[in-house]
Amino acid sequence: MSRxxxxxxxxxxxxxxxxxxxxxxxxxxxxxxxxWLTTTDHKRIGVLYLIAITCFFAIAAVAAALxxxxxxxxxxxxxxxxxxxxxxxxxGIIMVWFFLIPSIxxxxxxxxxxLMIGARDLAFPRLNLASWYIxxxxxxxxxxxxxxxxxxxxxxxxxxxxxxxxxxNVVLALAAVFIAGWxxxxxxxxxxxxxxxxxxxxxxxxxxxxxxxxxxxxxxILVLATPVLTVTLLxxxxxxxxxxxxxxxxxxxxxxxxxxLFWFYSHPAVYIMVLPAMGVVSELVPAAAHKKxxxxxxxxxxxxxxxxxxxxxxxxxxxxxxxxxxASTIFSFLSLIVAVPxxxxxxxxxxxxxxxxxxLDAPFLFAMGFIGLFVMGGLTGLMLALLAIDVxxxxxxxxxxxxxxxxxxxxxxxxxxxxxxxxxxxFGRMYNExxxxxxxxxxxxxxxxxxxxxxxxxxxxxPRRYHVYPxxxxxxxxxxxxxxGLLGLGYLLPLIYFLYSFRHGRPASANPWAATGLEWTVPSxxxxxxxxxxxxxxxxxxxxxxxHDSSLR
Amino acid sequence: MTIxxxxxxxxIARQREADRLGMAVFLASEAMLFGAVVMGLLALRSFxxxxxxxxxxxxxxVAGSVNTAVLLTSSLLVAIGAEARACDRQRLARxxxxxxxxxxxxxxxxxxxxxxxxxxxGLMPGAxxxxxxxxxxxRMFMDGYFVATALHALHVTIGVAMxxxxxxxLRGDDAPSTVAVENIGLYWHLVDIVWVFLFPVLYLSR
Numbered sequence: 138m139s140r141x142x143x144x145x146x147x148x149x150x151x152x153x154x155x156x157x158x159x160x161x162x163x164x165x166x167x168x169x170x171x172x173w174l175t176t177t178d179h180k181r182i183g184v185l186y187l188i189a190i191t192c193f194f195a196i197a198a199v200a201a202a203l204x205x206x207x208x209x210x211x212x213x214x215x216x217x218x219x220x221x222x223x224x225x226x227x228x229g230i231i232m233v234w235f236f237l238i239p240s241i242x243x244x245x246x247x248x249x250x251x252l253m254i255g256a257r258d259l260a261f262p263r264l265n266l267a268s269w270y271i272x273x274x275x276x277x278x279x280x281x282x283x284x285x286x287x288x289x290x291x292x293x294x295x296x297x298x299x300x301x302x303x304x305x306n307v308v309l310a311l312a313a314v315f316i317a318g319w320x321x322x323x324x325x326x327x328x329x330x331x332x333x334x335x336x337x338x339x340x341x342x343x344x345x346x347x348x349x350x351x352x353x354x355x356x357x358i359l360v361l362a363t364p365v366l367t368v369t370l371l372x373x374x375x376x377x378x379x380x381x382x383x384x385x386x387x388x389x390x391x392x393x394x395x396x397x398l399f400w401f402y403s404h405p406a407v408y409i410m411v412l413p414a415m416g417v418v419s420e421l422v423p424a425a426a427h428k429k430x431x432x433x434x435x436x437x438x439x440x441x442x443x444x445x446x447x448x449x450x451x452x453x454x455x456x457x458x459x460x461x462x463x464a465s466t467i468f469s470f471l472s473l474i475v476a477v478p479x480x481x482x483x484x485x486x487x488x489x490x491x492x493x494x495x496x497l498d499a500p501f502l503f504a505m506g507f508i509g510l511f512v513m514g515g516l517t518g519l520m521l522a523l524l525a526i527d528v529x530x531x532x533x534x535x536x537x538x539x540x541x542x543x544x545x546x547x548x549x550x551x552x553x554x555x556x557x558x559x560x561x562x563x564f565g566r567m568y569n570e571x572x573x574x575x576x577x578x579x580x581x582x583x584x585x586x587x588x589x590x591x592x593x594x595x596x597x598x599x600p601r602r603y604h605v606y607p608x609x610x611x612x613x614x615x616x617x618x619x620x621x622g623l624l625g626l627g628y629l630l631p632l633i634y635f636l637y638s639f640r641h642g643r644p645a646s647a648n649p650w651a652a653t654g655l656e657w658t659v660p661s662x663x664x665x666x667x668x669x670x671x672x673x674x675x676x677x678x679x680x681x682x683x684x685h686d687s688s689l690r
Numbered sequence: 691m692t693i694x695x696x697x698x699x700x701x702i703a704r705q706r707e708a709d710r711l712g713m714a715v716f717l718a719s720e721a722m723l724f725g726a727v728v729m730g731l732l733a734l735r736s737f738x739x740x741x742x743x744x745x746x747x748x749x750x751x752v753a754g755s756v757n758t759a760v761l762l763t764s765s766l767l768v769a770i771g772a773e774a775r776a777c778d779r780q781r782l783a784r785x786x787x788x789x790x791x792x793x794x795x796x797x798x799x800x801x802x803x804x805x806x807x808x809x810x811x812g813l814m815p816g817a818x819x820x821x822x823x824x825x826x827x828x829r830m831f832m833d834g835y836f837v838a839t840a841l842h843a844l845h846v847t848i849g850v851a852m853x854x855x856x857x858x859x860l861r862g863d864d865a866p867s868t869v870a871v872e873n874i875g876l877y878w879h880l881v882d883i884v885w886v887f888l889f890p891v892l893y894l895s896r
Binding site: 257259260262326331334363375381 | 699707726
């Protein structure tokens with residue numbers, strides 16, 4: 138089949154409600170709610186996560202909309218100062234812990250890791266289901282915190298604000314994040330053991346798809362960093378409930394200790410969000426360019442390097458907190474070092490595209506969007522790692538713009554890229570390609586219009602977390618809010634055409650993108666047990682072009 | 691005694707390795723949990739060495755030392771129990787694990803009596819008939835002491851429940867597999883090792 142015309146998703150005739158392939162797949166069989174809620178199939182659990190995190194994304198997006206509308210004018214007319222604090226706190230807590238951290242690993246990692254390594258399931262299927270329930274349970278605590286009036290500490294829960302002064306539902310919010318942390322740890326354990334012990338014959342470490350490598354690095358962070366957050370939140374809760382004074386200077390405690398412990402987790406947490414995104418892009422780029430990925434081992438090892446060095450840079454959040462100049466210098470240096478493996482990856486993706494026959498499909502447009510926005514976020518991260526610039530822009534919109542470029546421009550764009558690339562595999566239907574491309578372009582433009590002005594705002598001195606501001610900042614804030622409207626539309630579109638594809642999408646072939654990887658050798662959607670017979674891997678990864686072997690078609 | 695092979699595994703040997711590895715990774719995670727607390731205590735010790743040493747002297751060293759011996763002995767019993775299970779000597783395994791669980795209870799009882807004593811002496815922050823802290827650093831030390839030992843005691847309680855359950859199930863036909871016994875043993879050893887760190891940091895820094 139030629140590649141041209143492959144993606145014209147406009148169906149000539151109405152596709153059947155449930156195709157034979159779907160009936161024979163994991164989507165068929167017992168489709169009762171009870172069967173879905175008690176499933177131990179990694180594919181169904183991935184879909185459960187997809188539903189849950191989409192709901193959380195919607196809630197947090199509403200909070201973001203409130204923030205942006207409030208900032209249209211210099212006065213506080215929509216929200217009070219208190220209401221504004223609660224809006225950005227809920228936005229942060231839900232987006233970080235209930236969308237970004239579980240997004241790619243728990244949806245696509247769950248769904249794809251066993252398929253990619255030739256396994257029938259994750260190593261501990263019941264633990265996998267348990268981690269979904271724990272996640273949802275934690276989510277209910279967050280919703281309770283919102284319903285009972287919200288929290289106003291910011292997602293960082295800095296002490297002594299969170300421990301002594303804040304009067305919102307801080308303990309509920311702490312409990313929510315605490316519980317979600319256990320879900321992360323269990324997922325991390327499951328991924329590590331699965332990747333070690335369930336690879337198919339011939340699936341050596343050197344043949345693992347980079348998506349799996351990046352999830353391995355992510356799982357290491359999940360397992361080793363999350364418990365530090367767990368104990369930190371426990372200490373804050375103990376301070377509020379039992380009156381301990383670990384972080385309370387009036388009782389001999391040290392509020393800075395909280396920042397050390399919190400960032401020891403929360404900086405690696407950024408890599409929990411972005412490493413899986415890098416794994417996604419490492420799949421999308423070779424598939425679009427139809428070329429072997431350039432520098433396989435460099436990409437794999439740089440992921441591990443990011444996971445390792447990421448543990449050693451937390452102090453760059455505390456340059457103005459009074460830590461010693463010597464410590465700041467070391468942390469600044471290490472923060473510059475951690476950019477090197479990230480840059481290696483960008484070079485490798487770019488080198489892969491060189492002289493490739495590139496198909497400009499929606500997933501690839503998202504991948505390109507990721508690379509552009511990630512580079513922008515990474516370079517401004519280098520600026521922030523420099524002591525002098527950080528002192529100037531600390532706690533301003535410059536920082537807000539920087540981490541949104543990484544976490545939204547990077548991780549969310551890659552999440553959507555993954556959704557477009559693997560949607561046909563997951564649900565056996567093609568979405569409308571033209572709308573997919575529209576959405577990718579709209580998100581890229583909308584994102585930049587929203588967040589680029591915030592770099593300027595921050596550099597000019599607009600502090601973060603203020604709902605009133607001097608009138609001279611208004612123009613840039615209005616541009617940013619207008620961009621947020623575009624961005625919101627860009628996020629809404631996929632929701633519509635993905636849902637539309639369930640009923641009207643053209644049935645997808647097993648390998649619609651002519652990509653390598655074991656997941657494309659099974660029917661779309663995959664059967665309940667993934668592989669009829671245990672696969673034996675004899676090919677190197679990203680062994681493009683596919684033309685010499687029809688078995689992957 | 692046959693072990694049931696679960697779905698994703700091609701053979702039982704691989705499943706056993708996976709169970710062991712899963713436990714090891716979980717323990718790494720637990721080590722980071724306590725690592726944060728121990729690092730916090732060490733930081734306090736380097737900032738406030740005088741208060742740290744003075745308050746450490748007020749802890750009950752005898753009780754702490756006896757508890758260390760109790761916990762180390764229980765770990766030995768667990769190791770014996772796991773070996774016995776591997777050799778199919780169910781009775782020995784049952785007794786060893788049961789006694790280890792009892793020693794765990796002894797540990798908790800002694801720990802509880804220490805808490806009562808500290809409550810009476812005004813060493814429990816924010817609770818008790820009086821508060822008797824010479825310096826803010828002293829109170830901070832006791833904060834850290836209660837957080838660290840309570841978190842540890844929670845782990846001991848979970849461990850006791852697992853050991854007791856394991857010993858109970860070793861009676862009948864539905865005996866836990868060797869790898870299950872070994873995994874529970876590994877968890878107990880971690881609880882033990884955490885105490886081996888907490889004991890010198892808290893009790894011996896005088």
